[in-house]
Amino acid sequence: MVIQIHLLTKKDIRKEYLEKRLNLPDDVIATLNRELLNQCQLLDYSTFRMAHIFLPITEKKEADTYALVHWAREAYPKLQWALSKSDMRNATMEHYLWKPETVLVRNAYGIPEPAGGLPLLPAEMDLVFVPMLAFDKSGQRVGYGKGMYDRFLKECLPTVTTIGLSLFGPVDAIEDVNANDVPLHMVITPQTIYDFKKSKEC
Numbered sequence: 001m002v003i004q005i006h007l008l009t010k011k012d013i014r015k016e017y018l019e020k021r022l023n024l025p026d027d028v029i030a031t032l033n034r035e036l037l038n039q040c041q042l043l044d045y046s047t048f049r050m051a052h053i054f055l056p057i058t059e060k061k062e063a064d065t066y067a068l069v070h071w072a073r074e075a076y077p078k079l080q081w082a083l084s085k086s087d088m089r090n091a092t093m094e095h096y097l098w099k100p101e102t103v104l105v106r107n108a109y110g111i112p113e114p115a116g117g118l119p120l121l122p123a124e125m126d127l128v129f130v131p132m133l134a135f136d137k138s139g140q141r142v143g144y145g146k147g148m149y150d151r152f153l154k155e156c157l158p159t160v161t162t163i164g165l166s167l168f169g170p171v172d173a174i175e176d177v178n179a180n181d182v183p184l185h186m187v188i189t190p191q192t193i194y195d196f197k198k199s200k201e202c
């Protein structure tokens with residue numbers, strides 16, 4: 001039997017998956033987000049103390065993470081949350097504690113950011129939820145192409161757990177993975193939880 005693996009570049013995948021997401025009608029997006037939340041609720045977060053999260057760019061129909069945090073604040077009251085402010089010129093992020101009372105302001109890219117608060121270091125995160133346009137069957141991801149999460153994840157401790165959130169399933173393989181790319185430990189989709197740590201151990 002011949003198994004064909006489709007290799008695609010990040011540039012092609014980025015274009016295809018952004019279009020695919022933007023073309024989804026709002027009711028389908030709402031259903032996928034509900035299913036994604038259900039999958040997220042299946043994991044046990046009790047070993048984590050500080051979780052970093054992104055808030056969605058709604059114009060880009062990113063995964064809705066508000067509902068996840070809303071649920072987790074009730075289900076895991078000891079778990080604290082961190083949010084970032086982006087510096088697009090340097091492709092870097094600064095991190096702040098996200099309390100329920102934190103004021104959020106949308107930046108020029110439509111990303112809700114904390115107006116201020118207690119600054120945090122990457123080393124303080126033990127769980128990071130990662131945005132993406134697509135991922136592949138080995139846990140490599142494609143984002144908007146600035147490498148901001150690759151830079152951030154490199155600064156986190158090796159003990160950090162990374163979980164990508166995607167409204168779609170994986171592509172076969174990303175052709176142009178490079179040394180800066182940080183593969184994800186897990187990806188949650190509306191249908192499945194992919195655990196790349198486990199599959200590597202097999």
Ligand SMILES: Nc1nc2c(c(=O)[nH]1)N(C=O)[C@@H](CNc1ccc(C(=O)N[C@@H](CCC(=O)O)C(=O)O)cc1)CN2
Pocket residue numbers: 054055056057062086093109111131132143144145146147148149
């Ligand atoms: N919600 C969310 N927050 C996030 C990310 C993300 O993917 N999603 N990022 C993940 O890294 C960082 C922000 N990265 C971004 C990179 C590009 C664009 C963007 O809109 N780019 C324009 C072109 C910009 C330009 O070069 O002028 C575009 O794609 O149309 C937005 C966010 C940090 N925060």
Ligand SMILES: Nc1ncnc2c1ncn2[C@@H]1O[C@H](COP(=O)(O)OP(=O)(O)OP(=O)(O)O)[C@@H](O)[C@H]1O
Pocket residue numbers: 010141142143144145146147148149150151154180181
């Ligand atoms: N740790 C790093 N240090 C310096 N440059 C980096 C680092 N990580 C990524 N880059 C650079 O950033 C650029 C974008 O990388 P890539 O195409 O992998 O982005 P992406 O993962 O799709 O985007 P993002 O992480 O912003 O969502 C590349 O030119 C890459 O070399």
